[in-house]
Amino acid sequence: MTSEATVLNSHHSDQVKADQLKTARQARYSPGQSAHKFSLYLYPLVALALLLLVNVLLDPQFFSLQWQEGRLYGPLIDILNRSAPVALLAIGMSLVIATGGIDLSVGAVMAICGAVCANLLLLGDWSIPAVIGLAVLTGLACGLVNGVMVSYLGIQPIVATLVLMVAGRGVAQLLNQGQIVTFQNPDFAALGSGSFLGLPVPVWLVLLSLLIMQLLLRRTALGLFIEAVGCNAKASRYLGIDDKGIKLSVYLLTGCCAALAGIVATADIQGSDANNAGLWLELDAILAVVIGGAALTGGRFSLPRAVIGVLIIQALSTTIVVSGLPAKFNLLIKALVILLVLMLQSELFRNQLKAVFSFGKAHGGKA
Amino acid sequence: MSRTYLPLWITFSLVLVMFATGASQFEGFASLRVVTNLISDNAFLLVTALGMTLVILSGGIDLSVGSVIALSGVAAALLIGPYQWHPLMAFAVILPCAALFGAGMGALIQYYQLQPFIVTLAGMFLARGVATLLSEESVAIEHPFYDAVAEFGLELPDGGWLGATSLLTIALVLLMLVLTHYSRFGSYVYALGGNSQSAQLMGVPVARTTILLYASSSMLAAMAGIIFSFYTYSGYALAAVGVELDAIAAVVIGGTLLTGGSGFIIGTVLGVLLMGLIQTYINFDGSLSSWWSKIVIGGLLFFFIALQKLLSKKLQNKAGGHA
Secondary structure (H helix, E strand, O other), X not given: OHHHHHHHHHHHHXXXXXXXXXHHXXXXXXXXXXXXXXXXXXXXXXXXXXXXXXXXXXXXXXXXXXXXXXXXXXXXXHHHHHOHHHHHXXXXXXXXXXXXXXXXXXXXXXXXXXHHHHHHHHHOOOOHHHHHHHHHHHXXXXXXXXXXXXXXOOOOHHHHHHHHHHHHHHHHHHHHOXXXXXXXXXXXXXXXXXXXXXXXXXXXXXXXXHHHHHHHHHOOOHHHHHHHHHHXXXXXXXXXXXXXHXXXXXXHHHHHHHHHHHHHXXXXXXXXXXXOOOOXXXXXXXXXXXXXXXXXXXXXXXXXXXXXXXXXXXXXXXHHHHHXXXXXXXXXXXXXXXXXXXXXXXXXXXXXXXXXHHHHHHHHHHO | OOOOOHHHHHHHHHHHHHHHHHHHHOOOOOOHHHHHHHHHHOHHHHHHHHHHHHHHHOOOOOOOHHHHHHHHHHHHHHHHOOOOOOHHHHHHHHHHHHHHHHHHHHHHHHHOOOOHHHHHHHXXXXXXXXXXXXXXXXXXXXXXXXXXXXXXXXXXXXXXXXXXXXXXXXXXXXXHHHHHHOOHHHHHHHHHHHOHHHHHHOOOOHHHHHHHHHHHHHHHXXXXXXXXXXXXXXXXXXXXXXXXXXXXXXXXXXXXXXXXXXXXXXXXXXXXXXXXXXXXXXXXXXXXXXXXXXHHHHHHHHHHHHHHHHXXXXXXHHHHHHO
């Protein structure tokens, strides 16, 4: 009897699933139904707005902006500026996750590229474009290692990128000979702390990367191919998509993004600290992508939503600082807020919330 | 040789090769002392990896284990130190609490259909956050019980010594071996990892199994934290950072598929031994600076995974005709 009930139940859930898939597909591919697409943006944006609201309540000056020496200053600009490295990582991570993979090595790649920059600048006879170019090449090389392991050797992405996560930090320490390498170069430092048209340079870098990637992915078929490979690699191979090449290319792009993040972080502190540069930022980047609504099983991505996810994480850190709580509460609050954001994305939880509220209303009405 | 056991045999032979390499290069490598030290040094990792194997077999992942190790260590140190509890009392409270924590994560994964990677990532922040809240400094443990446990053990010839924690670890390995391969719960876990929808249709209690399995992973991690506290005589909120990754690596080197449904407890034991042997080899060598040891560990990790992949592909192609 119970097994019969289970069968019926699962038929029912299959039906529900099919319906969900149908609506999802319609929303995705018919421009007429933009309502569903809007709701995908709704929950991350609501979460961000709530966090900003809490900040204003704690600090009335929170939205104030000052214009000093040709650039804007204020808490909001701080949030944008501080989230730049993770935002760059999250852009790459979105693509890797869209193919059903994951890249744990981006933090270590940041450290390697930072070490490359610092050491080249210390040598002195390298121009800044050359330094940046070599750092990006280093990032691409790291991406190549990951990509070949995942796509051509068929190693599971978590393990493949774990190799570089462990070894990469060692390589960065080797480049720095275990020291913190500092340099004096105002032009390079401007990449981290300078400003352009009133906004910090890192923010421009993020906007530029976002724009280029968005054009590359959505104005060509590349984005669709990536999502296809993430949905079903075998099926897309039968359709004539080079699934291995696609996987390799997303790890290359992620390596490139990690290199940019490493450049920004290194320029910001005018030095390279192989132990701590980018430490655990891969987790923040993954978290941001998921808060932005992507599934780790792959098949879809949205770069703007991933960046909103990054802003949520950074705004949260700022909120904790503004609230004046001791630093030891940081992780705890972060964990609780993340859980809340995740729960809000679960349809079941939203329905339960609705039920609770409507029950309260009905009850109140009667009384 | 059956195809199912192939990765197991490959990892086993790699362990032998690694041991033989060490023995041929360094005097005193091939001794019981090295073997028993291997067990006691990696006891906490092994216990953690046992729970991780269960979770990965079901197609999930548990990133919170490192933080749970730290949290249970800090909790034990505080209860024994400032609160003057008997250690056994403290353990009797900590282990069920850890199980509840894991069950909570399992429930979120099961009932709200959230992704295990992210739920346990939040669990990782949560446990580490609570540990930091309890104490930001390392808390030392001083208790006659700890001294008594440290003196208890089995004296073996050739300088070998199996301490209480090693014996406990071996007992846990045997327990998990039976639980995973010879119990109903174990077959439920495999069914879940194979295909959770078919498992549901076959009448596997999916919800109960999922919750139980994350509960046991957290409980084993707490056990590992207690073992770690016997090792260090202290509890520290920043201990065991990144152990979850070591555990995952050990499980994968042991031949368990991250997609779930295929793997063995004994493979995980071999995986931990292999990683421990690499570390022992580097310690014996002594000339490698800390960054070189990181690079070498990464390189060897790659080498073993790639070799395992290539060998199993080759042997499968050979046996492919009739399988």
